[in-house]
Amino acid sequence: MAVKKTRKDQADQTKGTRLNRSQRGKQIALIRKRQITTAAYEIIAEKGYYNFTMMDIAKRAGVSSGLIHHYFKDKENMLVTLLREMQQSVRINTEKAIEDVSGPKEKLEVFMDSAFALVETQREYIHVTYDFLTQIKFNERMQRIMSKLYRGYRQTMVEILRDGKAKGVFKDVDEHYTASLFVSIMLGIELQYVIDNTAFFYRDYTYKIKAYIFDLVVKK
Amino acid sequence: MAVKKTRKDQADQTKGTRLNRSQRGKQIALIRKRQITTAAYEIIAEKGYYNFTMMDIAKRAGVSSGLIHHYFKDKENMLVTLLREMQQSVRINTEKAIEDVSGPKEKLEVFMDSAFALVETQREYIHVTYDFLTQIKFNERMQRIMSKLYRGYRQTMVEILRDGKAKGVFKDVDEHYTASLFVSIMLGIELQYVIDNTAFFYRDYTYKIKAYIFDLVVKK
Incomplete structure (x- = not known):
């Protein structure tokens, strides 16, 4: 699947380099956003564009819907x-x-x-x-x-x-x-x-x- | 527009031939259905497939929503x-x-x-x-x-x-x-x-x- 990345892949992105706190914060935000959009892609593929809720995505991504609103x-x-x-x-x-x-x-x-x-x-x-x-x-x-x-x-x-x-x-x-x-x-x-x-x-x-x-x- | 027909055109379809009561009933049903789908086409073109209600269509077609349910x-x-x-x-x-x-x-x-x-x-x-x-x-x-x-x-x-x-x-x-x-x-x-x-x-x-x-x- 084109946009799918495993969480391991995503975690790997932060390894190997020493980052300061602000860089690391940005890195984590990127990973979280990717995690949410990956879940969104899966949910849309399953249910169709017009039949999903933000709660479906939160559940699939394993995050709270509050966190989604924090990033988007x-x-x-x-x-x-x-x-x-x-x-x-x-x-x-x-x-x-x-x-x-x-x-x-x-x-x-x-x-x-x-x-x-x-x-x-x-x-x-x-x-x-x-x-x-x-x-x-x-x-x-x-x-x-x-x-x-x-x-x-x-x-x-x-x-x-x-x-x-x-x-x-x-x-x-x-x-x-x-x-x-x-x-x-x-x-x-x-x-x-x-x-x-x-x-x-x-x-x-x-x-x-x-x-x-x-x-x-x-x-x- | 491809599917658009004026009501006059539709009315013309029933003219010119003498129909018995049952034939005329079928003819009217066809015209009503066409009237409703024409309204549906216009509404979808304006609002998009996923943003309309049956009430929008009823209003546009100038019929009650009950009549829509009678035909569809x-x-x-x-x-x-x-x-x-x-x-x-x-x-x-x-x-x-x-x-x-x-x-x-x-x-x-x-x-x-x-x-x-x-x-x-x-x-x-x-x-x-x-x-x-x-x-x-x-x-x-x-x-x-x-x-x-x-x-x-x-x-x-x-x-x-x-x-x-x-x-x-x-x-x-x-x-x-x-x-x-x-x-x-x-x-x-x-x-x-x-x-x-x-x-x-x-x-x-x-x-x-x-x-x-x-x-x-x-x-x-």
Whole structure:
């Protein structure tokens, strides 16, 4: 799960460095906030965005609801933090996967693979993202964070394409259009497949789409 | 707006034919139900799926909440009817647009145009559709109706492609894959643009996408 961290992981974050009292206070606040947003993510994934209470989250996080209010001004504040964390987490995973390989072609392949894999490895994440989608019309902060998510995808692909063009490996394609096209395909195929996993053979289709993008972009 | 009908239009449906008492009763029930779901659509578009009451709908429709319960067993029942109506309405519009032209190339073009136009002409419809999307995980009926919507899009395009191949105008493309690819692009570009209308030049990009699909499908 994208945003899930065990409490042990979180505790480990404070080890290994000597901190003064104020630094340690900030560190603990970060950990507590993360603990609460992790619980919120789990609860929303189980019950849906519109069917949970702050008490559900307090219980799951093993804290008092007073403590939640100590760290988050209100429910919206907590949800905005959760949405940001979810996106950072997915972003970091993608960036890390790309860094691990060298060469524009390899990076493009890993980027596409990790985008298409979301629907199989992060189903909960996708549902929770759709839940947040219903907020964009009414909540400008949520709208901005959501638009940052898709802009992030486009931007990552633009950078890969730019790098490949500079290195003479990719054709002179319109980077922004090609990135937007791929992100469109990825989001749209994900949407159809999440709603109906008998719609098509997901792996076959994504394989064909990858081949098409490669054909479009890579110099022969 | 897709599902909106004026009361005059609705009243017109009963004119022109002589009906017996039972037929006329059914007709009135249909009109009342449509009146209520139209009000529901407007209210949801304004307030969001999770922020309305049955009383809001009764007030907007100008009926008592008792009458709503007379026609719909419960809230879910009314929402399912609304979702079905929304989809039929969009489907009928698309089918009608395609029927109005002859020739597979013209039909393909009209189909793509009407799909891409949704984001500009039916913004409310798209938001309400996203609202329903949050239900698919928890409500099997909603999941089935939603999957029917996207299957409908794919199916319409499959038929156009099949017809064009039979008439020797289109290449021997994989119909189902090509339809799924186009629907993916359409849904994904719509999603990015609804969230952030500064993401790209929507008309330029959809124009390029149409040219690409034509290139993929039409024999030179």
